[in-house]
Amino acid sequence: xxxxxxxxxxxxxxxxxxxxxxxxxxxxxxxxxxxxxxxxxxxxxxxxxxxxxxxxxxxxxxxxxxxxxxxxxxxxxxxxxxxxxxxxxxxxxxxxxxxxxxxxxxxxxxxxxxxxxxxxxxxxxxxxxxxxxxxxxxxxxxxxxxxxxxxxxxxxxxxxxxxxxxxxxxxxxxxxxxxxxxxxxxxxxxxxxxxxxxxxxxxxxxxxxxxxxxxxxxxxxxxxxxxxxxxxxxxxxxxxxxxxxxxxxxxxxxxxxxxxxxxxxxxxxxxxxxxxxxxxxxxxxxxxxxxxxxxxxxxxxxxxxxxxxxxxx
Amino acid sequence: xxxxxxxxxxxxxxxxxxxxxxxxxxxxxxxxxxxxxxxxxxxxxxxxxxxxxxxxxxxxxxxxxxxxxxxxxxxxxxxxxxxxxxxxxxxxxxxxxxxxxxxxxxxxxxxxxxxxxxxxxxxxxxxxxxxxxxxxxxxxxxxxxxxxxxxxxxxxxxxxxxxxxxxxxxxxxxxxxxxxxxxxxxxxxxxxxxxxxxxxxxxxxxxxxxxxxxxxxxxxxxxxxxxxxxxxxxxxxxxxxxxxxxxxxxxxxxxxxxxxxxxxxxxxxxxxxxxxxxxxxxxxxxxxxxxxxxxxxxxxxxxxxxxxxxxxxxxxxxxxxxxxxxxxxxxxxxxxxxxxxxxxxxxxxxxxxxxxxxx
Numbered sequence: 171x172x173x174x175x176x177x178x179x180x181x182x183x184x185x186x187x188x189x190x191x192x193x194x195x196x197x198x199x200x201x202x203x204x205x206x207x208x209x210x211x212x213x214x215x216x217x218x219x220x221x222x223x224x225x226x227x228x229x230x231x232x233x234x235x236x237x238x239x240x241x242x243x244x245x246x247x248x249x250x251x252x253x254x255x256x257x258x259x260x261x262x263x264x265x266x267x268x269x270x271x272x273x274x275x276x277x278x279x280x281x282x283x284x285x286x287x288x289x290x291x292x293x294x295x296x297x298x299x300x301x302x303x304x305x306x307x308x309x310x311x312x313x314x315x316x317x318x319x320x321x322x323x324x325x326x327x328x329x330x331x332x333x334x335x336x337x338x339x340x341x342x343x344x345x346x347x348x349x350x351x352x353x354x355x356x357x358x359x360x361x362x363x364x365x366x367x368x369x370x371x372x373x374x375x376x377x378x379x380x381x382x383x384x385x386x387x388x389x390x391x392x393x394x395x396x397x398x399x400x401x402x403x404x405x406x407x408x409x410x411x412x413x414x415x416x417x418x419x420x421x422x423x424x425x426x427x428x429x430x431x432x433x434x435x436x437x438x439x440x441x442x443x444x445x446x447x448x449x450x451x452x453x454x455x456x457x458x459x460x461x462x463x464x465x466x467x468x469x470x471x472x473x474x475x476x477x478x479x480x481x482x483x
Numbered sequence: 484x485x486x487x488x489x490x491x492x493x494x495x496x497x498x499x500x501x502x503x504x505x506x507x508x509x510x511x512x513x514x515x516x517x518x519x520x521x522x523x524x525x526x527x528x529x530x531x532x533x534x535x536x537x538x539x540x541x542x543x544x545x546x547x548x549x550x551x552x553x554x555x556x557x558x559x560x561x562x563x564x565x566x567x568x569x570x571x572x573x574x575x576x577x578x579x580x581x582x583x584x585x586x587x588x589x590x591x592x593x594x595x596x597x598x599x600x601x602x603x604x605x606x607x608x609x610x611x612x613x614x615x616x617x618x619x620x621x622x623x624x625x626x627x628x629x630x631x632x633x634x635x636x637x638x639x640x641x642x643x644x645x646x647x648x649x650x651x652x653x654x655x656x657x658x659x660x661x662x663x664x665x666x667x668x669x670x671x672x673x674x675x676x677x678x679x680x681x682x683x684x685x686x687x688x689x690x691x692x693x694x695x696x697x698x699x700x701x702x703x704x705x706x707x708x709x710x711x712x713x714x715x716x717x718x719x720x721x722x723x724x725x726x727x728x729x730x731x732x733x734x735x736x737x738x739x740x741x742x743x744x745x746x747x748x749x750x751x752x753x754x755x756x757x758x759x760x761x762x763x764x765x766x767x768x769x770x771x772x773x774x775x776x777x778x779x780x781x782x783x784x785x786x787x788x789x790x791x792x793x794x795x796x797x798x799x800x801x802x803x804x805x806x807x808x809x810x811x812x813x814x815x816x817x818x819x820x821x822x823x824x825x826x827x828x829x830x831x832x833x834x835x836x837x838x839x840x841x842x
Contacts, residue, residue: 374594378657381541381589382609382664383582386574392608397599472644473598 174476175465182457186450187238193449194234197442202226204440205250237446246447251439258447262429266414266451269421269428273413275344276351281406283352284359289395291360292367303360310357316419319350323423336424347424351417359402366398404467408459415452489558490700491517491540491668496553496569498535498544498724507771509535509548511724511779517668517700522691524703524711524732526747527721530768533704536721537670540568540702541585542577559584559667582664583613588690590673592653596645602629602656603641609663625663631696632659633689651682655689662693668700669693675710687713708751712736717804720744723769723779730805737828739821740799740807742787743780749824762824778809786819 202217203209205224212220221227225236240247246258253261291303326346327334333343370376371394379389416430433452436444468474498510509532517523525533538544539555556565557580571577589595597605606625610616616624622641629637632655645653654674661669671690675683691714694701703714711718711732718735720728720743728741739745748754749762766783769775778784781791790796790810799812810816820826 374589374591375597377543378587378589378595378660379597379608380543380574381581381587382660383578383580383612384608385578393597397597400599471599472601473646 171465171468171476175461178461178464182461185457186454189453190238190241190446190450191234193446194237195230197446198226198230198233200440200442204442207251207254241450246450247443249436249441249444251441252436252444258444261444262432262447262451265416265427265429265432268426269416269430270414272344272347272351272420272426272428273416274410276348276355277410277413279348280352280355281359284356285363285399287356287360288363288367289390291364292371292394293390295368303364307357307361310354315350315354318353319419319423322346322350334424336426343424347420347426350420350423362402363398366401367394370394370397400467400471403470404463407462407466408456411455411459411462412452414455487518487521488562489516490519491558492554492556492565493517493536494554494556496536496539496555497551498532498539498548499551500545500548502547502772505772508774509724509771510539511771511775512553513724513726515719515726515729517702519700520698521716522694522701522703522714524705524715524718525721526705526708526711526718528706528747528768531721532724533706533721534672535724537587537672537702537704540668540670541581541587542568542571542574543587557584582609582666584666585668585670586661586664586666588654588657588661588669588671588674591677592650592657593677595657596653598645601642601644602648602659605656606660606663609660613664625659628659628662629656631662631693632656633685634659650678651685654678654682654686658686658689658693662697665697666699668702670702670704672704673706674703676705676707683710684713690714708748709753720747723775724771725779725808727780727809728805728807730801730807734802734805738801738805739825740801740805740812741780741809742784742811744807745821745825746780746783748828749822751824754824754828756823756827762822788816 202221205226206212206217206220209217218227225233228236237247244259246262249256249258249261287303287306291300294300323334323346326332326349330345332346333340335343336347337343376389376393379393380386384393414429416426416428416432418431418434420426421428421430433445433448436448468476493513493515496510496513497508500507500509513536525536527533535544535548539550540557544550550569553569555568557568558565560566560579566580568580571580596602603622603625606628607616607621610621610624614624626637626641629640634640634652634655640648645656648656654677658674669690674690675686678686687710690701693699701714703710705711715732718728718730718732719726720735720741722743728735728739728744735744736748739748746762746764750764752761755761764783765785769779769782776795777793778787778791778796781787784791788810794810796808796810796813798806798808800806801812811819
């Protein structure tokens with residue numbers, strides 16, 4: 171298990187290095203105006219001097235090497251356009267914390283609620299609870315969420331007398347954005363758990379368990395539910411880590427100073443180092459999420475073995 | 484036979500299913516007795532209702548099926564006051580029967596075990612329910628049962644997961660779980676169909692051994708007449724949701740009377756006549772969505788009588804233990820000779836000794 175984890179970790183790091191290199195090279199092909207604030211008024215010589223000062227005229231491999239060295243020290247460089255000459259790490263960190271605060275709160279809420287809804291739907295499969303649950307899921311999946319987000323913001327704030335925008339010092343102003351974030355997640359968790367449980371409950375081993383006289387509550391809990399949670403476990407670390415990426419809609423509706431939309435913003439403004447920094451963060455977290463998900467699967471599913479195959483007998 | 488104790492008695496059982504808005508009459512008025520300690524084989528082609536019939540004994544009929552009428556009297560709890568299994572509905576009501584009185588071995592051992600639990604845990608679950616054993620006592624008992632069903636190194640195997648077992652070994656585990664319930668009746672639903680031919684004999688031998696050791700009553704569901712020949716005391720032949728012939732194994736094998744039994748036996752490759760095509764039954768089984776008039780097999784029976792298409796035949800007794808539902812046995816019926824294959828079997832019988840039904 172340890173050996174496997176280290177191997178996977180090494181491979182993840184390699185993936186990341188390749189990914190950063192490729193993105194780095196691609197971003198160097200972009201127009202150079204992104205490195206200056208007053209590009210239009212600059213003479214070609216001034217531009218040349220400026221680029222030289224930034225080290226952008228050096229051979230590509232030296233530039234890349236330099237970037238990795240800085241990265242290892244936790245230095246993402248500075249922003250050129252988003253906030254001029256401001257260190258990127260200091261720029262992003264507080265935003266990540268805000269997005270994470272919302273994301274984690276909504277996940278802590280939606281995971282148990284979504285699973286409860288899924289179980290309720292399966293237990294009453296084809297009956298009212300299932301139909302209502304399905305209606306909810308179809309609504310969430312089919313209607314663009316910007317539509318009901320606006321309703322939640324407008325009616326929620328007026329009916330319950332809540333702040334229409336996020337205020338850091340007022341925790342009640344988090345309620346509406348967190349509900350908006352949780353609604354789609356609840357639907358997702360409920361849908362997947364219901365699906366996995368329906369799959370499990372029709373399997374032969376459930377019939378055998380019934381035939382041996384296991385009471386139905388134990389069948390539901392010890393066999394069907396327990397086995398259906400396993401495939402979901404794989405997804406949880408990833409979604410947990412990516413809560414830091416925030417949500418474009420919710421954050422812009424409530425003017426939350428989070429990460430949502432930041433990537434699009436900096437791409438539009440050609441702030442290359444910012445783009446690079448965000449890609450490094452998001453991809454490392456995605457890769458780490460996958461890795462943790464797989465390792466967790468190995469813990470809960472005995473069929474997954476990280477050791478060399480012995481062969482079954 | 485008369486002094487045999489009845490453990491389960493099915494009386495005029497009708498089972499129906501609702502499928503795509505139509506009603507399917509899957510079991511059409513079956514009556515049969517199961518004797519304590521015997522081994523009964525139910526044979527018939529796919530869709531004849533073999534599994535559906537026995538699922539009623541353990542309350543595991545699919546949700547779209549129901550018992551329309553009839554009784555299933557179980558005498559195993561109190562011989563004076565039988566329980567009517569046909570009246571049990573909820574899992575709660577079935578709890579005392581399932582496992583404890585009737586246990587089941589299913590067809591496919593590859594999918595019959597929970598993949599995420601050790602086999603020790605799965606046997607322990609049954610031990611806790613039916614023998615009230617926990618902890619160390621349960622572990623000891625489970626290991627005993629594992630070695631009982633012929634699994635080598637039971638202590639090591641106890642803590643392994645199903646995927647670490649081969650198909651044959653998994654079927655032994657499934658049997659071990661059934662034995663952990665300590666049942667009176669063991670229903671084996673095609674227990675060897677999914678297994679390698681070389682393993683089949685071992686599993687059949689094992690079930691037979693356990694039957695003797697624990698005085699079980701066993702029901703085999705199968706379409707493999709080779710299996711039947713090995714294990715059955717009595718045979719019930721099913722066709723289109725009805726038992727068309729029932730008798731001691733030797734009677735049904737060597738002196739079959741129903742045209743369907745003739746056809747079934749004639750299709751056995753072992754009985755084929757060299758140089759000729761293997762016999763096969765023409766046509767398809769009747770559609771059970773529609774009511775059946777007369778003898779269900781008549782349409783596929785080249786020697787069918789006129790009355791076969793009009794009235795359903797009653798049972799005619801050939802001996803105290805052997806009866807068949809065919810008009811051919813009516814004294815007024817013309818003499819119809821069984822096919823050549825069947826005559827050959829009868830000749831084999833003449834050279835044999837014994838072969839009495841000892842139920």
